[in-house]
Amino acid sequence: MKYIDRRAFVRAGLAISTVGTLAARSDTGHRLSRAVTARPLSSATRSYALNAVESQVDLGGPEVNTWAYNGVVPGREIRVRKGDVIKAKLVNRLPTETTVHWHGVPVPNDMDGAPGVTQDPVEPGDVFVYRFAAEVPGTYWFHPHVGVQQDRGLYAPLIIEDPDEPAPYDEEWVVVLDDWIDGVKTTPDEVLAALRSGSGHGAAATQPGHDNLLLRDAHSPLLRGHAGDVNYPHYLINGRVATAPRTFTAKPGQRVRIRFINAGGDTAFRVAIGGHRMRVTHTDGFPVEPVETEALLIGMAERYDVLVTLEDGVFPLVALAEGKNATALALIRTSTGQAPPPDVRPKELDGLLIGYDRLTPTPDALLPRKNPDVEHHLVLSGTMEKYDWGINGETYDPEQGYAIREGQRVRLLFTNKTKMWHPMHVHGHTFQTNETGPRKDTVNVLPGQTVTCDFDADNPGRWMLHCHNVYHSESGMMTLLTY
């Protein structure tokens, strides 16, 4: 079933000389909260400049030195219409190599941003132009695929609007969740070193100031075990700590579409809005039959879209770091009134929580019924103590992977034999979960569970398949699908 792939790395063909004169425009700018506006119907090439830079960022009190796109956290949203071509010029001003991965978007293989697999990493001072058509509407995001860089400030939303989709809402807000440690006396690279050196008992973890990096007792019944490894000092919504929250404003009675994105490195967030229910409409960009919930559990890299009809007042939008006893906060204000305290925990967090088993894809999000042509069993393996996360007992080797062929219906069976949950992500494709469950690109596999992911091999190349806990993937829970 496994094969050895000794092909040379694909060399992405875009030379610096082809960059030409790119306008450094972004059609949404800094604002993540925006009203829905009509645009001309013609498709277009939309150009963006992504300058990956070292910068000092204000998280709403805490000032941190970090790496970010154009110096802001989250990075500026990219928002296009279905059919538009995205042209994004990455300029690497970091002290080390980097790439951009367009999470969930079925881009051509050489645009996927997997270093050493789909492209050479972009060296400091170098430029790489990503160019691809935005074919599938939805809520996406982008981040580097080098080391644990995603756990710095290098992430931003990517929204592909569907002009044909009904828009039964007045406002639209993008809510990006994150766990933050970079620049708070440490870096994600040091956290990874501490994890690898024996769950915090090794040299890196016992350096001065590093004694509190790791968690050993982050338990969550919802995640059926250990919730996370990293003891983050801050949890953020749209780049702000709870004591200085972003405020979304609207009028009572208005309907809002909220697009949640979990950009965290090692944290599932349980989200809820005080005094409100949410109507779930999409996950990972794909529509589901609308269903009401009070809370949602969002694993790393997952996205959910919801509709909310707003009450009159000031309301907390809270993201509980699941199993970690800490929260991130934003405020929703539809009238005057006193804001709730930063540590508010609305009762809806412990209310009705819709999981995958209650989500039904709409007919257009359902793959045609077909028996799989090939099945791969992927047993998630490893322990916290050894930090030897892997797949079928093996850690990542770019020359190994799982063979499939173009045109096949592929079934992946993820079985989690570890004591921790893993959000599993496949590049370049989207899959139907558990045959008739929601269509997704990232699926949480809890301890003891088996989840099936079916997809059509319709986008040839070498594709990463990995856990989206950035510390798990970087320590080995990652492999390749090649055809």
Ligand SMILES: [Cu+2]
């Ligand atoms: Cu994992």
